[in-house]
Amino acid sequence: xxxxxxxxxxxxxxxxxxxxxxxxxxxxxxxxxxxxxxxxxxxxxxxxxxxxxxxxxxxxxxxxxxxxxxxxxxxxxxxxxxxxxxxxxxxxxxxxxxxxxxxxxxxxxxxxx
Amino acid sequence: xxxxxxxxxxxxxxxxxxxxxxxxxxxxxxxxxxxxxxxxxxxxxxxxxxxxxxxxxxxxxxxxxxxxxxxxxxxxxxxxxxxxxxxxxxxxxxxxxxxxxxxxxxxxxxxxx
Numbered sequence: 424x425x426x427x428x429x430x431x432x433x434x435x436x437x438x439x440x441x442x443x444x445x446x447x448x449x450x451x452x453x454x455x456x457x458x459x460x461x462x463x464x465x466x467x468x469x470x471x472x473x474x475x476x477x478x479x480x481x482x483x484x485x486x487x488x489x490x491x492x493x494x495x496x497x498x499x500x501x502x503x504x505x506x507x508x509x510x511x512x513x514x515x516x517x518x519x520x521x522x523x524x525x526x527x528x529x530x531x532x533x534x535x536x
Numbered sequence: 537x538x539x540x541x542x543x544x545x546x547x548x549x550x551x552x553x554x555x556x557x558x559x560x561x562x563x564x565x566x567x568x569x570x571x572x573x574x575x576x577x578x579x580x581x582x583x584x585x586x587x588x589x590x591x592x593x594x595x596x597x598x599x600x601x602x603x604x605x606x607x608x609x610x611x612x613x614x615x616x617x618x619x620x621x622x623x624x625x626x627x628x629x630x631x632x633x634x635x636x637x638x639x640x641x642x643x644x645x646x647x648x649x
Contacts, residue, residue: 439639439641439644440640443640449557450554457551494646518642518646521638522639523553525634526552526557529556529635530553530555533607535547
């Protein structure tokens, strides 16, 4: 595994819940995690881009790079022709369903959909 | 109960977990919720300000106002001398422990503290 790299100031944050927010507390990270959980298999960059319709290529690349550096997803390069790049949740990433599911449950109970 | 008011674009968000992040996905909101959960009683503005050492008065006021407008906390004005202002979690707010606890658990498992 590559060395992990967290956002600036991450190590100094004392509240555990706040650390989680620092890593996944934004729209696109949540949606990428959801895609990977639902797919339950590695997804190629193009599959993610297709499913997350409105995401720009720049944002998707940046989010994937960050999430890999946090140890949430793993990037695999397959030496095929053409070369394939796949992303999969790590064990740390898969366990995020324990966080995102309660988030969704709370919201469904208290807001209109 | 006063009419609820959500952030701009909130109603259009389709992902329930994302709605939760929109409401509580920031450091100070999480810490205010934690204070109120731990206290398990109404807290006065000054108590919150004292416990959240580094928060500015402006930020605390703004966060409390927002969280009241989301239906997460309730502001009560007590006609005493001097007038007291107390904040308490609503039922919607109390149920956020189901979200913040898994956030903390995940972080504690995967990061150093």
